[in-house]
Amino acid sequence: MWSAVMAPSEHQRILKVWILLFFVLHQVYCLLPAPQNVTIVSFNLEHKLIWSPGPGTPIFTHFRVQSYRKKKKQWVSLLNCSELSTGESCDLTTYFNNPHCYYFARVQAFIPDQESNWTSSKLFYPILDSKKPLPFSILLSFYPPKHLKQEISLSAGLESAILGPPVVECTSCGNCLLLQLSPPPSRGHHRQLEFFFSSYIVNVSRTRDKAQFVIRASSGKNLINYLEPGVEYCITVLPETNMNKAVVPSGPHCAYTSPVPVNTVPLFVAALCTLFLLVALFSAALIYRGQLGVLDKLQPRILALSVYRVLRFSTGFDVSWTPEHHQHQNENV
Structure with a gap:
């Protein structure tokens, strides 16, 4: 009798254990x-x-x-x-x-x-x-x-965060370079970036022979003076911060300094002398051409006067003839 009563409860406990084990395995293997x-x-x-x-x-x-x-x-x-x-x-x-x-x-x-x-x-x-x-x-x-x-x-x-690269604008100004430095654009944290990007390390390299030097700069306009005129320089900018070392430098920004200005005074003097010489030659040509025209007009009158004097001297008669009379006859003919 007792075995008959205990049998169902034993089966129920075994069933509960299996059900519990099933749920545990389901949770473990079905995650x-x-x-x-x-x-x-x-x-x-x-x-x-x-x-x-x-x-x-x-x-x-x-x-x-x-x-x-x-x-x-x-x-x-x-x-x-x-x-x-x-x-x-x-x-x-x-x-x-x-x-x-x-x-x-x-x-x-x-x-x-x-x-x-x-x-x-x-x-x-x-x-x-x-x-x-x-x-x-x-x-x-x-x-x-x-x-x-x-x-x-x-x-x-x-x-930690990665910072950089800064915004760099490089333009020539004679024997110098003008740098415009500013923080990179950021969504909603521009003031914090202005704090991190307050100072920079600028590497200046001459393209011709790779000679370089380093200066420190700040946000805004910066002037790099005493550079060789007419030469290309490349600028690389690195943000300087003591808190975060994960910073990215800018790429190289290259620009030529202005060439040495040409002295225009000798060229101006040479051009002025050339112009004066051309004017003098042109004036001399006009004067010479004008004198030839006057000689062409005076030559017939001089020849007629010479003939009149020869006739008067050889004949002894007063020939009533003048160069104006001869000119008037020629006009009538």
Whole structure:
């Protein structure tokens, strides 16, 4: 009798164990693959979170992103990154708007009936050098002590922003170059960039023989004097900052200094002398041509007067004839 009573309860316990084991196995083996390579990428204080799907992730899988609020000690979902598709990234610029704070984010893959484990990024500090070791006190402020050992191995690194290159305009001004330096354009963080891009290291290289020198400059207009005239110089500008070493220099900007000005006084004197000589020759030609014309007019009168004098001397008679009379007869004929 007792065996008959105990049999159903025994079967029920075995059934419950199998059901529990089934659900455990379902949770273990039916989880979506967690995202990999979760990284915060920042360029000129514009931040975004990127990742790659885990192996075997279905194509139609979506992803959600959360950021950690240090003051509230809790994770907060980001509305614009709550249902991202594969290949999309999460824009964090408006959320991580203070370059002097530490930030932290994580990603989860999900489909209607399944989801993956969360994958966290490294701590992100926009203006700190990523090569420096992360202070242990900062880790303690982000991780509760009971979870520190589980997550410190995954996120004990530090990611920082990349700054640069600056905007450079180079123009010639005689034996000098005029540089116009300004921070790169950025969405919503221009004032912070003006702080980081307040001073620069300028490398000046002469193209002909690669001779170079270095000067320091500031934002705005800068003048590089005492350069060789008529020579090409190339300028490379690097932002100078003590907080973030991940800076990108500008590309080379080349310009020619103005050539040596030509002395125009000898050319002007030579042109003036040439013009004076041409005028003198032209005037002499006109004068000479005019004298020949006068001789052509006087020659018949002189010849007639000579003939008249010869006749009068040889005959002794007073011949009533004058050159004007001869001219008048010729006109009548």
